[in-house]
Amino acid sequence: MTWAKIALQNMLRRKLRTFATMMGVAVAVAALFSLLAFQRGYQNGMRDELDRLGAHVLVVPKGCPYDSASMALHGASWPCYLKSAYLEQVRTTRGVSVAAPIFMNALYESNGTQQVYLGINETIQAVKPGWKLEGSLPTKTGEILLGATAAKNLHLQIGQEFNLPAIPGERGKVCGVLASTQGAEDAFLYMPLSDAQRLFKRPAQLTHILVRLQDPNALENVVEALRGCEAGMDMNIVPLTHLFQTIQGLVNSTRLLLGCIALIALIVAGAGVSNTVLMAVTERTREIGVMRSVGASTSDIFRLIWLETVQICLVGGVLGVLTALIGAQHLEEWLRNRLPFSPSGALIHPEAGIMLLCLLGAAVLGSMAGLLPAWRASRLSPVEAIRAAL
Amino acid sequence: MVVAMYAKQNEGVHERVESKVLVSAKGLTKTYRRGTEEVRALDGVSFDLQQGEFTAIVGQSGAGKTTLLHLLGCMDTPTSGEIIIGGHSTKGLSDRALTQLRREQVGFVFQHFGLLPTLTVMENLLLPTLFSKREAKARANELLEQVGLTQRRNHHPNQLSGGEMQRVAIARALINRPQILLADEPTGNLDSVNGEAILQLFHQLHREGLTIVVVTHNPILADATQRQLVLRDGQLVP
Ligand SMILES: Nc1ncnc2c1ncn2[C@@H]1O[C@H](COP(=O)(O)OP(=O)(O)OP(=O)(O)O)[C@@H](O)[C@H]1O
Ligand SMILES: [Mg+2]
Numbered sequence: 001m002t003w004a005k006i007a008l009q010n011m012l013r014r015k016l017r018t019f020a021t022m023m024g025v026a027v028a029v030a031a032l033f034s035l036l037a038f039q040r041g042y043q044n045g046m047r048d049e050l051d052r053l054g055a056h057v058l059v060v061p062k063g064c065p066y067d068s069a070s071m072a073l074h075g076a077s078w079p080c081y082l083k084s085a086y087l088e089q090v091r092t093t094r095g096v097s098v099a100a101p102i103f104m105n106a107l108y109e110s111n112g113t114q115q116v117y118l119g120i121n122e123t124i125q126a127v128k129p130g131w132k133l134e135g136s137l138p139t140k141t142g143e144i145l146l147g148a149t150a151a152k153n154l155h156l157q158i159g160q161e162f163n164l165p166a167i168p169g170e171r172g173k174v175c176g177v178l179a180s181t182q183g184a185e186d187a188f189l190y191m192p193l194s195d196a197q198r199l200f201k202r203p204a205q206l207t208h209i210l211v212r213l214q215d216p217n218a219l220e221n222v223v224e225a226l227r228g229c230e231a232g233m234d235m236n237i238v239p240l241t242h243l244f245q246t247i248q249g250l251v252n253s254t255r256l257l258l259g260c261i262a263l264i265a266l267i268v269a270g271a272g273v274s275n276t277v278l279m280a281v282t283e284r285t286r287e288i289g290v291m292r293s294v295g296a297s298t299s300d301i302f303r304l305i306w307l308e309t310v311q312i313c314l315v316g317g318v319l320g321v322l323t324a325l326i327g328a329q330h331l332e333e334w335l336r337n338r339l340p341f342s343p344s345g346a347l348i349h350p351e352a353g354i355m356l357l358c359l360l361g362a363a364v365l366g367s368m369a370g371l372l373p374a375w376r377a378s379r380l381s382p383v384e385a386i387r388a389a390l
Numbered sequence: 391m392v393v394a395m396y397a398k399q400n401e402g403v404h405e406r407v408e409s410k411v412l413v414s415a416k417g418l419t420k421t422y423r424r425g426t427e428e429v430r431a432l433d434g435v436s437f438d439l440q441q442g443e444f445t446a447i448v449g450q451s452g453a454g455k456t457t458l459l460h461l462l463g464c465m466d467t468p469t470s471g472e473i474i475i476g477g478h479s480t481k482g483l484s485d486r487a488l489t490q491l492r493r494e495q496v497g498f499v500f501q502h503f504g505l506l507p508t509l510t511v512m513e514n515l516l517l518p519t520l521f522s523k524r525e526a527k528a529r530a531n532e533l534l535e536q537v538g539l540t541q542r543r544n545h546h547p548n549q550l551s552g553g554e555m556q557r558v559a560i561a562r563a564l565i566n567r568p569q570i571l572l573a574d575e576p577t578g579n580l581d582s583v584n585g586e587a588i589l590q591l592f593h594q595l596h597r598e599g600l601t602i603v604v605v606t607h608n609p610i611l612a613d614a615t616q617r618q619l620v621l622r623d624g625q626l627v628p
Contacts, residue, residue, distance in 0.1 A: 003520070009508035290504035293465060294518040294562065295493025298485060383466040386500070387456075 007308040010280065018312060021269075021276040025316025025362060026323055028265035033324040033358045034331055035258050037350040042251060045343030046244050049073060052183045054127040055100075055210035056219060057226065058238040059090055068236070069243050072208055074184040074344075075116030077106040081205040084197075086231040090209055093229055095222035097214040098126040103196040104207045107166035115166040116188045119196020120145075127210045134158065135176025138192045144172035145190035148180035153187070164189070167199060183344045216241070251339070266361070269316070270369040277309050277373035288377055289385025302378035309370030310363060317362025321355055412569060412601050413439040413462060417471035420457050420624075431457040433624040434471070439570070439603065444596040446612040447605045449621035455605040456574055458621065462603060463496045463572045464488045476569065493522050497563030499573035503555040505547040505562075512543040515562050526565050533561040537591065553584030560591060564600075571595065573604040577611055589614055 011018050053073055060068040061080040071078065084101065091099040103119035122137055135158045138145045144164070146156060156162055156174050164170040172191065180186050197203050213222055219239055226237045281288070288301055296304075328348045336342045420432040431454045439445060439462075447455045460466045461473060464480060467488075472481040475495060480488065498504075505514045512530065519526045534540045537557035547555055556576055563571055573592075577585035589611055596602055606612050620627040 006506075006508070006520075013508060286502070286504070287506055290500070290506070291517070291521075292489070293463070293492065293498040293500075293504070295489060295521040295566065297489040297521065300521050381466070383460050386460075386465065386504075 003304060003307055004311070007304060007311055010284070010304075010308050011311055014280070017276060017279075021272050022312055022316035022319060024269035024272045025266075025313050025365065026320035028262060028269040029317045029320025029358050029362050030324040030327070031258075031262040031265055032361060033321050033350070033354060034328070034348065035255065035262055036354045036357065037324070037328065037348045038331075038335065039255060040351060040354065041345070041347045041349030042343070043248070044349055045345035045347060046248060048345050049183065049343040050240060050244055051130060052181050052185065053210070053240065054129060054212065056213045056216050056240060057211040057223060058240055058243075059086075059099075059209040059211060059226065060236045060238060061207070062234050062236050064236055068208070069238055069240060072102075072104070072210075075104065075106050075114070075188060078104060078207040081202060081207060082209065082235060083231070084204040084206055086235060087206065087209060089229050089231045090211060090226060090235075093222065093225050095213055095215065095218050095225065096211055098123055098210075098212040100124045100127045100210040100212075101193060101206045102208050102210060103193055103200065103202065103205070105196070105200045109166045113165075116184075117164075117167075117196060117199075118188050118190045119193040120190050121193045124190075124210075127212050130181055132179035133176050134179070135174070138175050138190055138195075140175075141192060141195055142172055143175040143192065145176045145178065146174055147178050147186040147188045147190075149186040150189055151177045170199065266365055270313075270365045273309055273312055273316075273366065273369040274372050277305060277312070277370065278376060280308075281305060281373050281377045285380060285385050285388040288380055289382055289388065292380075292382035293386060298378040301380075302374040304374075305377045306367070306370040306374035309373060310366035313362045313366025313369065314359065317359045317365075320362070321358055325350060409440040409442070411438045412441040412443075412476060414474040415458075415462070415471070416474065418458070418461055418468045418473070419470045420454070420461065420466070421469045430624050432461070432468070435621075435624070435626050436471075437619060437626065439601060441569075442596070442599050442601055443617060444592065444602045444615045445604070445617045445619060446615040447603060447619045447621060448607070448612050449627075453621040454624040455621055457624075459572050459574050459603065459605050462570075463498055464491045465498075493518065494566060495569045497560075497566070497568040497571045499556070499559050499563050499571065499576045501575040501578040503547070503552070503559045503579070505555055505558060507547050510544050510546055511539060511550070511558050514547070514558055515565060518562060518565050522566055524566065529565060529567075530561075533564055536594075537561045551584070552580050553587055556580060556584070556588055557591065560588070560595075564595070570601040570603065573602070573606075575605055575607060577606065577608050582610075585611070 058069055058072055059082070061082045063080050064078070087099060087101045090096060100123040101121060104116065106114050106116045108114055120138070122139065125131065125137065146154070154162065154165065158174050158177060161171055161173045164172050197205060213219065219241060223237050223239050226232060226235070291301060328350060332346065332348050335347050416436050418432050418435040419430070422429040422431055435458060447458060449455055461468050472479050474480070475491065480491065483491070506517065509517065515530045515533065516526065534543055537560060539554060539557055542550060542554065550558070577588050580588065585608060592602055592604065593614065604611060604615065612618055
C-alpha cells in the first residue's frame with residue numbers, strides 16, 4: 001500500500017465527478033498541446049517552404065495579387081505579366097547572383113484536375129540547390145521535365161512521349177524527372193521557357209523572376225536597388241524572407257491570443273479541480289480525523305490530498321494529449337482552409353518534447369490547484385474532524 | 391520499563407502486585423465556545439491510570455466522556471490542567487510532537503469503526519504504519535489471527551459485519567504497539583453478541599498487559615472493567 005495508491009483510490013470514489021473535472025483539464029491541455037504543435041509545424045513548414053523556393057527575392061508584375069508568393073509556390077495562372085527584357089535589368093543589379101525567369105500557367109483538364117506548367121531555363125538550377133534531377137533539364141523544344149508526383153500520376157519515364165495534359169494537340173518528351181521535394185512543385189511540369197511563351201501565346205513575357213542574392217544579409221540594399229532600376233516601376237519586388245516573417249508575425253499574434261485563451265482554460269480547469277477536491281475533503285472530513293488519530297501528521301494529510309489533485313491533473317493531461325493527437329488530422333484540415341498562407345508540410349507537428357511540456361504543465365497545474373484543498377485538509381483539527389457527521 | 395503485572399483472574403478480581411502510573415490527569419478543564427456561550431465540557435478532572443489497568447469512563451450523554459478520551463489520546467489540548475504520559479508532561483507540545491505521541495503511544499477505537507472504505511482489511515490494518523514508516527507485515531498477520539479475521543484480509547469494509555469491522559479497528563489501533571488503547575463506545579453500534587466478542591477481546595488484551603480506557607453506555611462492558619470513572623457535567627463523581 002502506498003500513498004499514490006490511496007490517492008488513486010480516493011480519486012475513483014466519485015468517478016463521474018472526477019471524470020468531469022479531468023475533462024476540464026484535458027480540454028485545456030489539448031488546446032495547449034495543439035497550439036504548441038501547430039507553432040512548431042508552421043515554423044518548420046515555412047522554413048522548408050523558403051528553402052524549396054530557393055529565392056531570396058521574388059519579382060512579380062505590378063498589380064499582381066498580394067499572395068503572389070503563394071502563387072509562385074503552389075502554382076496558379078497569372079493575371080499579369082512582366083516583359084522578358086526586365087530580366088536583364090534584374091540580373092545586372094548589384095548584389096544579385098542569379099535571376100531565374102519563369103513563365104507559369106495553370107490549366108484545367110476536362111475532369112477538373114489542375115496542371116501547372118512552368119517555362120524555365122538552365123538558371124533554375126542555381127536557385128533550386130535542393131533539386132535532385134534524373135535525366136536533364138528541358139533545353140530543346142518539346143522536352144518536358146516532370147516533378148516526382150507528376151511522373152507518378154502520368155505513369156511516365158524518361159524518353160517517353162506523351163500528350164501534354166490540358167493542352168490539346170500538343171505532345172512532349174520526358175527529358176528528366178525530379179526527386180520529390182515534398183512541396184507543391186512535385187506536381188509541376190517544366191518546359192523550356194520559349195516553349196511556354198509560345199504555347200501560352202505570351203512571347204517575350206514572364207510571370208515572375210526568382211532572384212538569389214550574393215549575400216542574403218544585403219537583402220534591404222538589393223531590394224532598394226531593384227525598386228530603383230529603370231523597370232522598377234513595372235515590377236513588384238517581394239523580399240521573401242520579409243514576407244515570411246510578416247506572415248509568421250501575423251500567425252504569432254493570433255497564437256498569442258490563442259495562448260491566452262489556453263492559459264485561461266488551464267486556470268479555469270485548475271479552479272475546477274481545486275473545487276472538486278475541496279468537496280472531497282469536506283465529504284471525507286471524518287476519515288481525515290481517523291487518519292490523524294492513527295498518527296497522520298498535518299503534512300501527511302497535506303501530501304495525500306495534494307497527491308490526489310496532482311493525479312487528477314496528470315490523468316487529465318494525458319487524456320488531453322491523446323485527444324489532441326487524435327484530433328490533429330481534423331484540426332490540420334480545418335486550419336489549412338482558414339490560414340492566409342499554409343506551407344505544404346504538416347501544420348500540426350506533435351513532438352515528444354511538446355508532449356512532455358504539456359504533461360509537466362498539467363502537473364504544475366495540479367500542484368497549484370492542490371494547495372488550497374490540501375491546506376484546508378491539513379488544517380482540520382483532529383477532534384473536529386473525528387466528530388464530523390458523515 | 392520493569393513492570394510486572396499479574397492480574398489474578400480467578401474471582402474476576404484484578405489485583406496488582408506492583409504498579410506504575412502510565413497516565414496522569416491533573417485538573418483537566420476543557421471549555422468550548424458555542425456562539426457567545428461557554429460550554430464547560432470538563433471541569434477540573436484529575437486521576438491516575440496505572441499501567442495495565444482496564445478502566446471504564448461512564449456518565450450521561452454530554453457529560454464530557456468523549457472530550458476526556460480525546461484529551462487522553464492527545465487529539466486535543468486542555469484549556470487548563472495537564473496530562474502526563476509516562477512521566478512526561480504533554481503541556482505546550484507542538485502539533486508535531488502530539489502527533490508523534492498519538493502515533494507511538496496511543497491506539498484509538500471509535501463507535502463508527504473509522505475504517506477507510508477504499509482500503510482492504512489488511513491495508514486498513516497497515517494504515518498507521520504508512521505514517522510511522524514502520525514495517526509491520528508480521529505484526530499485522532499476528533493481529534489478524536488474534537481477532538480471527540485472517541480469512542478476511544483482502545475484503546473491503548463494506549463486506550464485513552459491524553463486529554468484524556470493529557475487530558479490524560482494534561487490530562489497527564494495536565499495530566504500532568501502543569501503551570494505551572482508548573475506545574469510545576466501541577460496542578455502541580453492535581448487537582449484544584458482537585458486543586460480547588469485543589468485550590472478550592478487551593479482556594484478552596488486558597491480560598496481555600495492555601492499558602485500556604473505554605467510554606461506554608453498555609453496563610455489561612462497564613461492569614467488566616477494573617475501575618469506573620463516573621463523569622457528571624464535566625466533573626468526576628467520587
Ligand atoms: N466542538 C464543540 N463545540 C461546542 N461544544 C462541544 C463541542 N464538542 C463537545 N461539546 C460539548 O461538550 C460537552 C461534552 O461533550 P462530549 O462529546 O464529551 O460528551 P459525551 O459524554 O461524550 O456525550 P455522548 O455520550 O453523547 O457521546 C457537550 O455538552 C457537548 O455539547
Ligand atoms: Mg461521546
